[in-house]
Amino acid sequence: MAEKKKLRIQDLAKIREKTKALTTIRESEGRAKVTVHMGTCGIAAGAREVMEALLDEVRKNKVQDVIVATSGCAGLCNREPMATVEFKGQPPVKYVDLTPQKIKKIFAEHVLCGRLVPEYALAVGSETVY
Amino acid sequence: MITFRMNGLEVSAEEGWTILDAAKFYGLEIPTLCYYEGLTPYGGCRLCVVEIGEGTRAKLVSSCTYPVEEGLVVRTDTKRVIAARKMMIELMVSVAPGSKVLQDLASQFGVTQVRFEPRHEECILCGRCVRICAEQMDARAIGFQQRGYKTKISTPFDIRSETCRLCGACMYVCPACQLRCQGPQAETTLCNGCLTMDPTCLDYYDDLQCWMYDAGRCGTCVREKT
Amino acid sequence: MKQYRAHLLVCAGTGCVSCGSFKIKEALEKEIRKRKLQDEILVIATGCNGFCERGPILMVHPDGVFYQQLKVSDIPFLVEEHLVKGRPVKKLMYIPPAEKEPIPRMKDIEFFKHQRLIVLRNRGRIDPERIDEYIAFDGYEALAKALTEMTPEAIIAEITAAGLRGRGGAGFPTGKKWAAGRAAKGSPKYLICNGDEGDPGAFMDRSVLEADPHAILEGMIIGAKALGAEKGFIYIRNEYPLALHRMDIAIKQAREYGLLGDDILGTGFAFDVEVVRGAGAFVSGEETALIASVEGRIGMPRQRPPYPANKGLWGKPTVINNVETWATVPNIILRGAKWFSALGTKTSKGTKIFSLVGKINNTGLVEVPMGISLRDIVFGIGGGIPGGHEFKAVQIGGPSGGCIPAKLLDLPIDYESLTEAGAMMGSGGMIVMDDKTCMVDIAKYFLNFLRDESCGKCVSCREGTQRMWEIVKKITEGKGTEKDLDVLEEVARTCKDASLCGLGQTAANPVLTTLQYFRHEYEAHILDKRCPAGVCQALIRYVVVAEKCTGCQSCKNACPTQAIKGTLKDVHLIDQTKCIKCGACQEACRFEAIEAQREEAIQII
Numbered sequence: 001m002a003e004k005k006k007l008r009i010q011d012l013a014k015i016r017e018k019t020k021a022l023t024t025i026r027e028s029e030g031r032a033k034v035t036v037h038m039g040t041c042g043i044a045a046g047a048r049e050v051m052e053a054l055l056d057e058v059r060k061n062k063v064q065d066v067i068v069a070t071s072g073c074a075g076l077c078n079r080e081p082m083a084t085v086e087f088k089g090q091p092p093v094k095y096v097d098l099t100p101q102k103i104k105k106i107f108a109e110h111v112l113c114g115r116l117v118p119e120y121a122l123a124v125g126s127e128t129v130y
Numbered sequence: 131m132i133t134f135r136m137n138g139l140e141v142s143a144e145e146g147w148t149i150l151d152a153a154k155f156y157g158l159e160i161p162t163l164c165y166y167e168g169l170t171p172y173g174g175c176r177l178c179v180v181e182i183g184e185g186t187r188a189k190l191v192s193s194c195t196y197p198v199e200e201g202l203v204v205r206t207d208t209k210r211v212i213a214a215r216k217m218m219i220e221l222m223v224s225v226a227p228g229s230k231v232l233q234d235l236a237s238q239f240g241v242t243q244v245r246f247e248p249r250h251e252e253c254i255l256c257g258r259c260v261r262i263c264a265e266q267m268d269a270r271a272i273g274f275q276q277r278g279y280k281t282k283i284s285t286p287f288d289i290r291s292e293t294c295r296l297c298g299a300c301m302y303v304c305p306a307c308q309l310r311c312q313g314p315q316a317e318t319t320l321c322n323g324c325l326t327m328d329p330t331c332l333d334y335y336d337d338l339q340c341w342m343y344d345a346g347r348c349g350t351c352v353r354e355k356t
Numbered sequence: 357m358k359q360y361r362a363h364l365l366v367c368a369g370t371g372c373v374s375c376g377s378f379k380i381k382e383a384l385e386k387e388i389r390k391r392k393l394q395d396e397i398l399v400i401a402t403g404c405n406g407f408c409e410r411g412p413i414l415m416v417h418p419d420g421v422f423y424q425q426l427k428v429s430d431i432p433f434l435v436e437e438h439l440v441k442g443r444p445v446k447k448l449m450y451i452p453p454a455e456k457e458p459i460p461r462m463k464d465i466e467f468f469k470h471q472r473l474i475v476l477r478n479r480g481r482i483d484p485e486r487i488d489e490y491i492a493f494d495g496y497e498a499l500a501k502a503l504t505e506m507t508p509e510a511i512i513a514e515i516t517a518a519g520l521r522g523r524g525g526a527g528f529p530t531g532k533k534w535a536a537g538r539a540a541k542g543s544p545k546y547l548i549c550n551g552d553e554g555d556p557g558a559f560m561d562r563s564v565l566e567a568d569p570h571a572i573l574e575g576m577i578i579g580a581k582a583l584g585a586e587k588g589f590i591y592i593r594n595e596y597p598l599a600l601h602r603m604d605i606a607i608k609q610a611r612e613y614g615l616l617g618d619d620i621l622g623t624g625f626a627f628d629v630e631v632v633r634g635a636g637a638f639v640s641g642e643e644t645a646l647i648a649s650v651e652g653r654i655g656m657p658r659q660r661p662p663y664p665a666n667k668g669l670w671g672k673p674t675v676i677n678n679v680e681t682w683a684t685v686p687n688i689i690l691r692g693a694k695w696f697s698a699l700g701t702k703t704s705k706g707t708k709i710f711s712l713v714g715k716i717n718n719t720g721l722v723e724v725p726m727g728i729s730l731r732d733i734v735f736g737i738g739g740g741i742p743g744g745h746e747f748k749a750v751q752i753g754g755p756s757g758g759c760i761p762a763k764l765l766d767l768p769i770d771y772e773s774l775t776e777a778g779a780m781m782g783s784g785g786m787i788v789m790d791d792k793t794c795m796v797d798i799a800k801y802f803l804n805f806l807r808d809e810s811c812g813k814c815v816s817c818r819e820g821t822q823r824m825w826e827i828v829k830k831i832t833e834g835k836g837t838e839k840d841l842d843v844l845e846e847v848a849r850t851c852k853d854a855s856l857c858g859l860g861q862t863a864a865n866p867v868l869t870t871l872q873y874f875r876h877e878y879e880a881h882i883l884d885k886r887c888p889a890g891v892c893q894a895l896i897r898y899v900v901v902a903e904k905c906t907g908c909q910s911c912k913n914a915c916p917t918q919a920i921k922g923t924l925k926d927v928h929l930i931d932q933t934k935c936i937k938c939g940a941c942q943e944a945c946r947f948e949a950i951e952a953q954r955e956e957a958i959q960i961i
Contacts, residue, residue, distance in 0.1 A: 006614025008622045009500045012491055019492035025363050025418045026481055033418075038442040051361075055396060059359045067418045068361035070442030173659050174813045176854045190853050195659040210853055214816070217850040221819040245843050246823050255812060274654055274812070277637060279822045281812035 020064035030067040030088075032111055037082045039073025045080035046099070053100035054083075057107040066111060079122065085110050096122040134202035149193035149204055150178055158206055161215065161235065163222075164256035165194040166303055169265055172257045176218050177235070181208045190214055216241050223320060225249050229306040233321040244319045252306055255281055259300035269293045272300065360398040362439060365415040367480055369404025369566050370559075370598050372411035376428070377401070380412050383431040388439075397439060403567020403602075405480035407467055409719040410450060415462065415480060422462040423448045453717055453739065467718045470737050472699065474707050475683045476723045478568040484602050487609040490570040496615060498686035502578045503623045506689075511582040512538060515685065518693035519705030524550055524641075524678030525756065525782045526858070527704075527771040533675055536665040537583050540673035547579055547588035548669065548676040550646060554593065554638035555754025556805060558785035560709040561679035563721050565592065565599035568683065569606035573629065575685035577620065580627040583675055588627065589650055593634035603631055638809035642857050643676045645811065656811045657857035678783070680709060700726035704770035708781070714750075714788035717742050724769075731765040734788060745790035749873070753782025755802040755809075756862035758869030759795065778869045780862065794891035795874040796881055800828045802866040810859060817860030820851035824867055833894040836882040845871060896937050896952050902927050904949035914944035 007015075024030040036042075036051045054068060074082050079096035083103060086092040093116060095106055102120055109115045116124075131142045136152065143152040148171065153160050163175035171194040179190040182204050190210060205211070216239055223232050224246035232254070235241075257274070260283060264270045271294035275282050285291040301307050331339040331350040339348040366372075366381040384399050405413050410424035414434075421444050423434070430448055437443045449458035450465055459465050473479065482489040490496070502511055516531025537545065549572055553561040564571065576588050592600050607629060610616045618626045632650050639645050640655040647669050649655040668674025684706065688696045697705045704726040710733065713719050717739035724733065730750060734740070741747050749759040758779035760767065767773055774781050789798065807821035827844045830836050848864035848871075855861045871878065880888050887895040900911070900920075907925040912918075919935045922928030930941070930950075942950040 006619075006622075009504060012496055012500055012621075015488055015491045016494075019488050021359060022363075022482075022489060022492040025360070026365070028418050028420060030418070036442075038440065040441065043441070051396075055359065055361055058361075062359075064359075069418055070361075070439070072441060072443040172813075173856055174815065176814050176816045176856070179854050192659060192856065197661060199661075213846075214850050214854040217846065218815050218854065221815055221823065221847075224823075225819060245839075247826070254815070255818070257813075274656075276812075277639070277808075278810035278812045278818060279807055281818070 017064075024065050024067055028067065029065075031065045032088070033067040033069060033086045034107075034111060035069045035071050035084045035086070037072070037074040037080065037084070038070045039080075041073055041077040042080045042082065047081040049100050050081045050083065050098050050103050054103050054107060057104055061107075061112065063112070076122070082122075087114070091124055093124050094122045095120045132198050132200050134198060134200065134204065136204045137206055143198045145198075147198050149180060149182075149191075149196050149198060149202075152198055153180075153193060153206060160193055160206055161239070162194060163231070163235070163254075163305055164258060166258050166262070169258065169261040171195045172261065175222075175254075175256055177215055179211055179214050181205045181211050212239075215239055220244055221246070222254050226251050226254050226306050227319045228252070229254070231305040236320060237322055242320070242322060248319045253283060254306055255283065256305060257283075258303040258305070259283060262299045262303050263294075267295070267297055267299050269295060269297075360396055362397045362419075363417045364397060364399045365402045365417065365480060366399065367403075367405045367411060367413035367415075368401035369408070369411075369563055370596075371404060371408040372413055373598065375411045377412040379428050380414065380426050380431065383428045384414075384435065387431050387435040391435065391440065393435075393439065400483040401485075402480045402482060403478075403484050404563040404721060406471075406476065406563070406721040406723075407465075407718065408721065409717070413480075416444075419444065420461045420463065422450055422460065422465060424450050453742070466739065467720065467722070467737055470728075470732070471723050472707050472725050473723050474687050474696075474699075475564060475571070475680055475709060476567070476721070477687070478571065479563065480567070482568070484567055484569055485605050487570060487606070487613060490568070494690065495570055496574055496686075498690035499574050499577055499615070500621060502581055502689050503621055503625055506581075508538060508582045508584060511578060511689065514693045515582075515688060516693075518688045518696040519700075519703075520681065520684060520688060520696070521704065521771065522678060523680035523684070523708065523783070525753065525780065527781060530677065530681055533665055533677070534579065534582050536663070537673050537675040540666045542667070542672045543584075544587060544672060545583050545585040546669045546672060546674040547576055547583065547585050548643075548646065548650070548674060549576060549588065549590040549679060549682050550641060550643070550676055551590060551592040551596070551599070551679045552634050552638075552641035552646060553596075553679070553783060554641050554809070555756075555783050555785045557711060557713045557751075557787045558754055558783050559711050560721060560784050562596050562599055564679050564683050564709075565596065566602055569599075569603045570610065571683040571686060572603075572679055573606060573610055573616065575682035576629060577615070577627050578685050578689055579675065579677070579682065581625060583673075585675070586626055586628070588629040589632050589669075590629055591632045591634060591640075591646055591650065593640075594636060595634075600631065600633065607631070637811070638805075639811040639857075639859055642859060644857070646676065647674065656813045657859075659856055680784075701768065701770045703772055708769070708784055710769075710784045710786050712738050712786050712788065714786075715741055715743075715745065715790040715793065716788040726770045727768045729766050729768055730760060733769070733786070734765070738788065741788070741790050743790075745792060748789045748791050748793055749795065750789065751779075751787040751798065751802075751866070752785070753780035753862075753865075754785045755805050756780055756858065756865055757782045757785075758865045759789070759798070759873060760869075761873040778865065778872060780865065792889050792891070794832075794887050794889040795870045795877045796828060796832055796887070797889075797891050799866050799870045800825065800832055803828055803863075806859065806863045810863070811857075814854075814856040814860060816851050816854040817856070817863060820847050820855070820860070821863050823847055824851070824864070828867070831878060831881045832887070832892040834881065834885045834892075836878075838882060840882070841871070841878060890952075893937055897932060898930055898935055898937060898939070898941060898950055898952055900928050900930055901949045901951055904947050906947055906949070908946070910944040910946065911941035911950060914940040916940060 038047050081098040082096050084092050084094050106117050109117050133142045161177045163177050164172045173192040173195040178193045180193045219235050219241045223236050224244050227248050271291040275284050368377050388397050412426045414423040434445050437445050446458050449460050451458045462468050512534045520530040521527040616628050637655050640649045642657045645655040645657040664674045700706050707723050707725050709723045722737050749761050751759050771781050803825040807825050810817045810821050812818045824847050827840050848867045852864040905927045912920040917934050919931045920928050
């Protein structure tokens with residue numbers, strides 16, 4: 001455990017930055033939410049690997065304001081693994097037939113830069129709970 | 131000098147005086163029990179309560195501990211005050227009916243009934259003994275133990291004290307240790323022997339020894355009983 | 357900081373801990389490790405969530421799902437379903453009484469919906485043993501503002517403008533107290549935090565101490581700047597080991613970060629605190645008794661004036677405030693007096709925490725804006741009375757408070773209206789009573805508490821509470837007379853008038869309010885020798901119901917005092933003079949022929 005140094009005023013803001021993930025997750029205050037659909041069909045199709053790859057990207061990029069969630073089966077079992085990307089105030093986008101590589105691209109393009117990846121998308125818009 | 135009103139009179143007192151000090155200076159009688167000149171005031175017996183303030187903000191405070199303030203309004207004998215004093219005496223007599231000091235106070239203030247089961251204890255926890263031992267004799271050999279109705283005064287852990295010099299000051303100041311009350315009706319909780327207009331002193335002196343407010347002080351009922 | 361996709365917040369307030377929440381946490385961690393999810397899912401223990409009726413409690417974020425009444429055996433299924441498969445588990449969620457569908461999200465549950473969390477804003481949300489989590493949610497921001505942008509006078513002005521009143525019970529304007537402390541002559545000056553919460557049924561301060569100790573520290577440092585103090589004492593009763601533990605950790609971490617000690621945040625301001633443990637006396641919550649206790653003397657109050665703000669600890673100016681008051685301060689400084697004073701009523705600003713206990717469905721801790729009606733708290737947030745019983749009264753303010761009857765249910769909660777009704781806001785304990793509660797028994801309970809806790813200094817309180825208790829006890833035993841009520845009232849009024857401190861002055865409130873609103877119950881005990889609520893043991897009559905008795909003699913054989921007479925096949929009779937009301941006969945009877953007659957005084961046979 002590193003020696004804690006005495007704080008100055010600006011250090012408070014720095015700690016808040018470092019711990020932003022807390023507010024994101026506990027207050028649902030992220031700017032975006034990526035839901036990986038699990039459920040038995042999803043897991044069988046490889047949703048866990050997709051999830052791990054996604055989390056890997058989140059950590060690598062030190063992103064703190066994106067919520068990563070799971071949900072049950074989305075209903076379209078033959079297109080699993082699936083994930084939904086929602087930005088606050090925008091209609092959600094469903095991505096289908098995912099692999100770890102595809103989710104990495106989706107993260108880089110859509111989540112980080114805000115650009116949809118149409119070739120992986122199934123549809124834009126559906127019921128949103130975010 | 132601090133000016134304030136006491137019983138409708140404009141009075142002045144030195145800074146640092148209590149209401150009791152000022153009352154004594156002006157000759158106003160306020161009964162006390164736990165107060166003892168030379169010891170720090172304790173404010174436990176509640177006999178010296180007076181009413182301060184006016185209207186809905188009026189409240190009772192013990193005059194022996196309340197410091198005088200500029201513009202204070204004090205009344206020493208209002209209905210609330212008298213009712214409180216009588217109840218305090220009634221409560222204390224029910225605890226220690228064997229104390230002449232308490233019985234005298236009862237006669238003095240017209241307490242003619244004790245509606246509580248008597249407990250026949252010896253101590254009314256006025257704290258005079260504790261304070262004299264600590265402040266005047268500098269021994270601090272005795273103190274309060276426990277709390278509430280279980281309070282008692284004793285040495286630490288009830289063992290024989292090494293700092294007690296057997297000076298007897300505690301017994302000297304104790305109001306309950308003083309003369310036992312042996313008035314004509316000693317079997318009942320309340321004596322009131324001198325309260326009636328047929329008190330003991332008439333038999334012995336053919337002269338009433340007291341005025342109404344001084345009832346009980348002559349002690350004839352004790353001295354001349356045999 | 358490590359990235360997780362989900363946070364599991366296990367409630368670890370004393371209530372849930374005593375229901376086994378630490379075991380739940382262990383089980384969760386074990387299960388998560390088993391599935392190799394420990395790098396994805398964080399498990400932490402937080403302070404009290406407030407819904408103590410439903411512990412152990414677990415919050416799953418980011419979903420915001422509320423799980424309650426968990427058992428260790430539920431955990432594997434919960435982890436599998438919710439965290440792996442993403443399907444929240446319905447059967448572990450909260451279902452309101454009389455309904456069938458669960459409510460998954462905390463913010464939709466009636467108990468939580470109407471609360472306004474200011475002092476309790478971090479409850480169930482942060483790990484109180486990690487200072488970084490406190491800072492993450494704007495912690496110590498108010499301190500930074502106060503130390504760098506505000507003068508002591510400005511801080512006092514802000515607190516005064518906010519209208520904050522002491523939350524310990526008396527409701528004295530905090531700004532006024534601070535101003536008096538600042539103006540007082542003498543140094544050094546001291547701050548004290550009163551964490552000696554002693555009211556039966558009150559656990560507000562305990563929850564704040566356990567859930568968010570840094571809020572109190574921040575408030576005190578701000579107060580120290582306003583007052584010009586360098587040392588503070590946090591007095592916590594020894595019966596709160598978890599609170600003591602968490603406060604110790606919080607102080608250690610604050611010191612490490614330089615938030616306590618010399619040169620706080622580099623501004624040159626110095627302030628430090630020390631924790632003092634209480635020693636088991638309710639009266640030590642009274643400010644002058646508390647100060648005596650800190651000084652190492654016997655915890656007996658003294659008359660005021662002089663007030664502690666002028667002459668307090670060791671004769672120096674001392675500002676002493678309640679835990680809740682200190683924890684409110686950072687919120688006011690950060691968000692402004694105007695924001696705070698917009699909540700509440702004209703004379704009682706802001707929010708207040710109440711502990712809702714007794715005969716109520718949703719036992720727990722609630723923070724609501726002042727001015728909310730009693731009805732909304734009891735029936736809205738509280739969920740009403742369980743078992744189909746009727747509301748009778750609510751005791752507010754602990755043993756110093758009074759009982760508010762049903763006809764005053766629409767009373768708004770604020771300092772003035774409660775005092776007018778004969779009760780008192782007090783520290784915020786609310787004990788709800790139903791039609792099976794005997795009000796004379798309640799008076800006896802509180803008097804017993806008070807006579808035990810009286811410090812013993814003044815005659816009016818020491819002897820007054822003792823004698824009042826004796827009289828009320830006599831009444832509950834069926835030995836009361838009408839004269840007793842007169843004596844009781846007289847002693848009660850004198851105790852209220854002549855006592856030295858708040859304990860004695862308010863000791864008579866339970867008696868006086870129950871006499872005022874429920875005099876008929878006292879009279880029933882005295883004149884009819886019956887207890888309308890069926891509580892007072894001595895007034896229960898066991899009688900044989902003639903139509904049902906078969907004369908089997910089971911009751912006769914069961915009776916320990918041979919109080920039952922009767923021959924085989926004949927209807928039996930209970931001799932009331934020998935009956936000790938143990939109930940053995942009723943248990944032995946197989947024909948339900950023995951009734952414990954509570955409501956009626958007539959004897960059958």
